[in-house]
Amino acid sequence: MAYGFTLDDVAFLRSAAGKAALAACAELPLTDSSRIADVTAMRRAVGDRAAAVLETVALRRKSASKIADAEEWLFTGDALQQASATPVARHRAARLAGLAVHDVTCSVGADLVELSRVARVALGSDVDPVRLEMARHNASVASVSPGVVQADALRPVSRDAAVVADPARRDSAGRRVWRPSDFLPPLDELVEAYPGRVLSVKCAPGMDFSIAPWADEVELVSLDGQVREACLWRGLSSEVTRRATVLRSDGTHWTLTDAEPDDLPVRSPGQWLVDPDGAVVRAGLVRHYAARHGLWQLDERIAYLTGDTPPPGRAFRVLEQLPYREKTLAAALRKLDVGRLEILVRGLDVDPDALRRRLKPRGCGESTVVLTRIGRAPVAFVCRAERIPSGGLPANAPGVGSAGSP
Numbered sequence: 001m002a003y004g005f006t007l008d009d010v011a012f013l014r015s016a017a018g019k020a021a022l023a024a025c026a027e028l029p030l031t032d033s034s035r036i037a038d039v040t041a042m043r044r045a046v047g048d049r050a051a052a053v054l055e056t057v058a059l060r061r062k063s064a065s066k067i068a069d070a071e072e073w074l075f076t077g078d079a080l081q082q083a084s085a086t087p088v089a090r091h092r093a094a095r096l097a098g099l100a101v102h103d104v105t106c107s108v109g110a111d112l113v114e115l116s117r118v119a120r121v122a123l124g125s126d127v128d129p130v131r132l133e134m135a136r137h138n139a140s141v142a143s144v145s146p147g148v149v150q151a152d153a154l155r156p157v158s159r160d161a162a163v164v165a166d167p168a169r170r171d172s173a174g175r176r177v178w179r180p181s182d183f184l185p186p187l188d189e190l191v192e193a194y195p196g197r198v199l200s201v202k203c204a205p206g207m208d209f210s211i212a213p214w215a216d217e218v219e220l221v222s223l224d225g226q227v228r229e230a231c232l233w234r235g236l237s238s239e240v241t242r243r244a245t246v247l248r249s250d251g252t253h254w255t256l257t258d259a260e261p262d263d264l265p266v267r268s269p270g271q272w273l274v275d276p277d278g279a280v281v282r283a284g285l286v287r288h289y290a291a292r293h294g295l296w297q298l299d300e301r302i303a304y305l306t307g308d309t310p311p312p313g314r315a316f317r318v319l320e321q322l323p324y325r326e327k328t329l330a331a332a333l334r335k336l337d338v339g340r341l342e343i344l345v346r347g348l349d350v351d352p353d354a355l356r357r358r359l360k361p362r363g364c365g366e367s368t369v370v371l372t373r374i375g376r377a378p379v380a381f382v383c384r385a386e387r388i389p390s391g392g393l394p395a396n397a398p399g400v401g402s403a404g405s406p
Contacts, residue, residue, distance in 0.1 A: 002055075002076065002077030002078060003051050003052065003055040003076075003077070005052060005055075005076055005130050005134075006130065007129060007130055007133060009049065009052040009130075010074060010130060010133040010134060010137070011133075012046075012049050012052065013052060013053070013056060013074055014074075014137055017046070018046075018049070018053070021042070021045055021046045021049065021053045022053055022056060022057060024045060025038075025042055025053050025054060025056075025057045026057055026060075028041065028042075028057070030054070030057065030058055030061070038054065039054065042054055055077070056074060056075070059075040059076075059077060059080050060073065060075070062080060063075060063080055066080070066083065066085045066086070067080075067083065067085070067086055067110060068086040069142070070138075072141045073108070073134075073137070073138045073141060074108065074133075074134040074137050074138060075108055075134065076108070076130070076131065076134070078168075078170075079107045079108045079131055079134070080108075082107065082166065082168065082169075083107065083108065083110035083111075084110050084111055084166070084202065084228075084229065085223055085228060086110070086114070087223055087247045087248075087249060087251075088221055088223055088228050088229060088247065089110055089111045089113075089114040089115075090114045091221065091245060091247060091253065092111065092114070092164070092200060092202075092231060093111070093114040093115045093117065093118050093119070094118060095200075095236065096115065096118070096119060096162055096164070096198070096200065096236075097118040097119065098118070098119070098120055099119060099120055099161070099162045099198065100119065100120050100121040100122075100123075100158075100160065100161040100162065101115050101119040101120075101121070101122050101123070101161055101162045101163075101164060102122075102123045102124075102125070102157075102158040102161040102162070102163050102164070103115060103122070103123070103124045103125070103164045103165075104125055104151075104153040104156075104163055104164070104165050104190075105125075105126060105153050105165050105166045105167065105168075105185075106124030106125060106126050106131075106132075106135050106148070107126055107128070107131045107135065107166070108131050108134040108135050108138055109124060109134070109135035109136075109138040109139055109142075109146075110138075111164060111166065112124040112135060112139065112146055112148075113138060113139055113142045113144055113146075115146070115164065116139065116142075116144035116145070116146040117144060121147075121161070122144075122146035122147070123146060123147040123148075123149070123157075123158055123161065124139075124146050124147070124148045124149075125148070125149050125150065125151040125153070125157060126150065126151075126153075127150065127151070127152050127153070129150055132148055132149075132150055135148055136148050152185075153165060153185045153190060153193070154185050154189055154190065154193045155193070156193055156194060160197070161197070162197060162198035162199070162200065162235075162236075163194045163197050163198065163199050163200070164200045164201075164202075165185075165190055165199075165200070165201045165202070166201075166202040167183035167184055167185055167186075167187060167190060167201070167202075167203075168183065168184040169183055169203075169204055176204075178204075178206075178207065180207075180211060180212070187201065187203075187212065191212075191214050191234075196235075197234075197235065198233075198234065198235040198236050199232075199233070199234040199235060200231055200232070200233055200236075201215075201231065201232045202229050202230075202231055203229065203230045203231070203232055204229070204230065205220055205227045205228070205229055205230045205278075205282055207230060209230070209232070212232050214234055215232040215233060215234055216233055216234050216235065216236070216237065216238065216241065217232075217233040217234075217236070217237055217240050217241055217242070217243060218230060218231075218232060218233075218241070218242055218243070218283065219231045219232075219233060219242075219243040219244075219245060219283075220243070220244050220245070220278075220279040220280075220282045220283040221244075221245045221247065221279060222244075222245070222246050222247065222277050222278055222279035223247045223248070223249070224247075224248060224249055225277065225278070226278070227278040227279050227282055230282075239259055240257040240258060240259050241258055242257065242258040242283045242284055242285060243255060243256070243257045243258075243283065244256045244257075244277070244279040244280045244282075244283040244285050244289075245279060246277045246279055246280070252390075256280060256283075256285050256288055256289055256292065257285070257288070258283075258284075258285060258288060260288045260291065260292060261288070261291050262285075262287035262288045262290075262291050263291060264287055264290050264291055264295075264296045264297060265296050266296070267296050267306075269298060269306045269318065269321060269374075269381070270295075270296075270306040270307040270308045270318075271307075271308045271317065271318055272306065272307055272308065272309075272310040272315050272316060272317055272318060273298075273304055273305070273306050273315070273316040273318060273370055273381055273383060274293075274295055274304070274305040274306065274307065274310055274311065274313075274315050274316070275303070275304060275305075275314070275316070275344065275370075276289050276290075276303060276305060277313075281303045286303045286305065289305070290305045290307075292311075293305075293307070293309075293310075293311040294307055294309060295307035295311070298372060298374050298379075299347070299372070299373060299374050299375065301347070302346055302347045302372050302373065302374075303346060304346055304370065304372050310386075310388045311388065312388050312389060312390045313387070313388055314385060314386070314387055314388070315385075315386055315388050316368055316370060316381070316383035316384065316385055316386070317383055317384045317385075317386055318381050318382075318383055319336065319367070319382045319383060319384060320332050320336075320381070320382040321379065321380070321381050321382075322379070322380050322382075323377065323378065323379060323380070324348070324371055324378035324379055324380040326355070326358060326359070328380075329359065329369065329380050329382075330359050330360075332380075332382050333359060333361050333363070333367065333369075333382065334363070336363070336365060336367060336382065337363035337364055337365045338361045338363045338365050338366065338367040338382075339361050339362055339363040339364055339365060339366065340361070340365070340366035340367075341356055341359065341361045341366070341367055341368075341369060342366075342367070342368040342369070342385065343355055343356055343368075343369045343371065344368065344369070344370045344371065345370075345371045345372070346371075346372050347372045347373045348371050348372065348373060348378055350371055367382055367383065367384060368382075368383045368384065368385045369381070369382055369383070370383055
């Protein structure tokens with residue numbers, strides 16, 4: 001069970017004695033085997049505050065892959081779990097740059113800090129006084145100074161400001177909830193509380209977006225290939241209803257919207273297969289992505305794309321295409337001396353792990369098998385995964401042709 005921080009804990013952690021205890025604890029291994037010794041050492045040093053110190057150091061270590069420059073931040077376990085990764089928070093803040101913005105569920109400030117860097121005015125509020133004190137501390141560490149007040153998100157304390165919200169999507173037992181009426185605060189009530197305002201609401205990417213008819217735009221955001229969140233927007237754009245934003249930790253990013261064309265040619269499979277980023281798939285923009293890059297679909301109901309010139313990113317060079325039968329596939333893998341095997345499946349009821357065990361690849365090479373269907377026919381593509389640089393393949397590279405080029 002996660003430790004329950006109190007206001008006294010936060011005051012101690014922000015004090016000189018607390019900072020010294022945190023620095024001392026940061027040197028401890030905090031492993032399962034060292035837990036008893038670590039707790040004993042902290043209890044000798046700070047008595048009843050040992051649990052708060054140990055939990056804070058553990059959460060700071062967990063935050064390193066999610067929150068930038070958070071070595072001195074304060075968190076609760078639930079707050080860190082729900083917090084937006086810094087690149088995602090920065091992207092959302094950039095869309096609201098120059099506006100007055102109110103984060104009505106600011107928690108410990110992961111979004112609020114990024115909003116404060118670019119907004120004309122930034123205000124954060126939350127019902128939890130402990131998280132608010134942590135937000136004040138984290139903002140100070142980040143050298144920003146938003147307003148921070150205790151308030152219920154359903155009782156507005158700002159006027160005209162764009163509203164950012166991240167409703168809690170777990171119940172009191174920690175179970176994930178999917179019905180917007182079970183969010184905290186409930187989604188419909190949150191929307192009704194801020195009529196006429198620009199609104200940005202973070203949601204789970206698996207949500208059924210049709211239950212939010214008030215949203216002008218649904219944006220799916222991925223980071224380093226993993227879909228992190230959906231964001232429901234109102235009042236910011238009238239030209240786009242669906243958007244996919246693909247972020248990388250190195251700072252690069254690109255965006256695709258349904259305002260782009262989605263006309264595709266009908267052709268047989270090309271020399272490459274492309275599996276679009278999950279944000280593109282979840283946003284329903286596979287055809288738009290294909291049109292942008294001169295690709296086409298294997299099947300209109302399957303998200304795999306194909307072409308003769310792959311876009312930047314991971315793509316699969318087709319070595320063999322064959323009807324999907326296990327014996328035929330096993331023979332092809334033996335011929336190619338495949339031992340390390342990745343199996344990707346869409347449109348077929350196949351368990352990749354179980355299939356890999358049955359195929360028993362024992363060679364020295366590696367390959368990716370893409371299993372899908374074209375029409376009603378199950379098909380296997382034996383491929384080599386390659387990373388395509390941003391400049392694309394050189395003109396004389398094998399597998400580069402004129403057909404399908406952007």
